[in-house]
Amino acid sequence: MTDEGATTGDVLVTDGLTKSFGGITAVDGLDLSIGSGELVGLIGPNGAGKTTTLNLVTGFLLPSGGMIRFNGEDVTGERPNELSRRGVGRTFQISKPFGRLSVYENMLVPNVPYGPAEREERIRTLLAELSLDHVAENRADEISGGQKKLLELARVLMLDPDLVLLDEPAAGVNPALMDEIMEDIKRINAGGTAILVIEHDMSVIEELCERVVVMNAGRNIMTGTFEEVRADERVRDAYLGGT
Ligand SMILES: Nc1ncnc2c1ncn2[C@@H]1O[C@H](COP(=O)(O)OP(=O)(O)OP(=O)(O)O)[C@@H](O)[C@H]1O
Ligand SMILES: [Mg+2]
Numbered sequence: 655m656t657d658e659g660a661t662t663g664d665v666l667v668t669d670g671l672t673k674s675f676g677g678i679t680a681v682d683g684l685d686l687s688i689g690s691g692e693l694v695g696l697i698g699p700n701g702a703g704k705t706t707t708l709n710l711v712t713g714f715l716l717p718s719g720g721m722i723r724f725n726g727e728d729v730t731g732e733r734p735n736e737l738s739r740r741g742v743g744r745t746f747q748i749s750k751p752f753g754r755l756s757v758y759e760n761m762l763v764p765n766v767p768y769g770p771a772e773r774e775e776r777i778r779t780l781l782a783e784l785s786l787d788h789v790a791e792n793r794a795d796e797i798s799g800g801q802k803k804l805l806e807l808a809r810v811l812m813l814d815p816d817l818v819l820l821d822e823p824a825a826g827v828n829p830a831l832m833d834e835i836m837e838d839i840k841r842i843n844a845g846g847t848a849i850l851v852i853e854h855d856m857s858v859i860e861e862l863c864e865r866v867v868v869m870n871a872g873r874n875i876m877t878g879t880f881e882e883v884r885a886d887e888r889v890r891d892a893y894l895g896g897t
Contacts, residue, residue, distance in 0.1 A: 670720035682872030695863035743815035753795030
């Protein structure tokens, strides 16, 4: 599943996606596609437009131009709650659970389309799978930074998304916990959920991603396997500060 462009197997397609903030064009005509069930890395230097792209695709920002298609439907301009109902899930670069609620109570926040018994069952399953069951009754602002990331992921999975976008899952996480998070990401993906992971830690990208998209100055400058991307001159230039 390394095709480019809008095939029927794509869960997400952006076409000429653009976002300007005053004089800055943070995302500049971005064409991106993610196949159903694919695990894709999104890399690029600081300020390349990765988080802005994620905010556009999840409805947290409105595009200045271009189009977003999710599961074949035009969703451009839809709001985060509409998109999450459609099956778009996300985590934030800085995790922000509801701090005064317990871990368990945080899991009750998503507006799930199924009944309380199934909700209870899912919460128990997800907390166990993400090794949060032993802190279920702790306040969310008292668990570790890595556990907050896991909680955010668990909460997103309550909605059984078709696509999850992860913004820097490795940032501030110790290596042992990162190994666990990577196993979780792989398991979630193996269950059929497509994942787009933004990450500066190249070992994480290498370990996880079958395909890597490189952004620089708001554009998609290359797509390929990790090896192809690592060997590419344009990518090296981008990281060395050229554009
Ligand atoms: N709300 C905003 N208002 C004005 N400018 C913004 C806003 N959000 C992002 N930008 C600018 O858009 C550009 C892209 O930012 P973005 O956060 O998308 O980069 P990034 O690739 O996620 O970087 P990093 O790897 O450092 O997280 C930057 O120049 C940034 O300063
Ligand atoms: Mg960012």
